[in-house]
Amino acid sequence: MKSVIIATKNKGKAKEFERLFSKHDMEVKTLIDFPDVPDIEETGETFEENAIIKAEAIAKLSSSYVVADDSGLVIDALDGRPGVFSARYAGAEKNDEDNIDKVLSEMNGVTEKDRTARFYCALAMAGPDFETFTVNGACEGLILNERRGSEGFGYDPIFFVPSEGKTMAEMSPARKNELSHRAAAMKNLEPYIEKLLVK
Numbered sequence: 318m319k320s321v322i323i324a325t326k327n328k329g330k331a332k333e334f335e336r337l338f339s340k341h342d343m344e345v346k347t348l349i350d351f352p353d354v355p356d357i358e359e360t361g362e363t364f365e366e367n368a369i370i371k372a373e374a375i376a377k378l379s380s381s382y383v384v385a386d387d388s389g390l391v392i393d394a395l396d397g398r399p400g401v402f403s404a405r406y407a408g409a410e411k412n413d414e415d416n417i418d419k420v421l422s423e424m425n426g427v428t429e430k431d432r433t434a435r436f437y438c439a440l441a442m443a444g445p446d447f448e449t450f451t452v453n454g455a456c457e458g459l460i461l462n463e464r465r466g467s468e469g470f471g472y473d474p475i476f477f478v479p480s481e482g483k484t485m486a487e488m489s490p491a492r493k494n495e496l497s498h499r500a501a502a503m504k505n506l507e508p509y510i511e512k513l514l515v516k
């Protein structure tokens with residue numbers, strides 16, 4: 318069976334990828350299965366650069382096929398912040414609740430029409446027999462004034478998707494996996510998976 322390593326230590330992402338890859342007959346591992354792998358420093362200025370850094374670092378260590386996700390929340394009223402700093406917006410310890418509190422306080426007083434935002438996801442794929450490449454996906458929404466829902470992870474409770482009338486934390490995991498930025502990026506990765514891995 319072909320196997321792929323998802324170069325993430327984020328449990329929320331790992332769960333979503335397990336579902337997103339479930340239709341493929343492949344062994345899917347994440348860095349949660351390799352606790353001794355050190356943290357990879359994300360020194361890039363773009364999601365794409367960081368995804369490539371993570372994918373290539375793990376591909377070097379493993380000689381396996383690797384997919385890395387670099388993603389985050391881009392808020393128009395905050396000039397694109399938290400952006401590539403989404404995971405660590407309120408400090409190096411990566412606390413989702415503190416990150417949400419920081420965004421809510423910065424968005425205090427911003428009127429509804431100016432609360433537009435998107436989740437963005439860059440996926441990089443690296444492997445022993447092809448050049449590393451990236452695909453991406455996005456999901457448009459609005460930043461609420463308060464949390465709603467308990468599914469998902471990260472900023473999901475404050476990210477409202479108008480077409481669903483729900484925050485991402487109010488959707489079932491299955492529904493989030495149909496319309497999220499990560500799902501959109503995975504759709505763009507599918508042809509490569511078919512070609513490179515399912516051969």
Ligand SMILES: O=c1[nH]c(=O)c2ncn([C@@H]3O[C@H](COP(=O)(O)OP(=O)(O)OP(=O)(O)O)[C@@H](O)[C@H]3O)c2[nH]1
Pocket residue numbers: 324325326327330359386387388389390403404405416436469470471472473474476485497499
């Ligand atoms: O509400 C959310 N729903 C999502 O679907 C989502 N996707 C990304 N994010 C935020 O963006 C950071 C990624 O940063 P990031 O790509 O560096 O990942 P990370 O550091 O958490 O793990 P790793 O994959 O690097 O190991 C995450 O921590 C979250 O704060 C999301 N928030």
Ligand SMILES: [Mg+2]
Pocket residue numbers: 359404
């Ligand atoms: Mg990270």
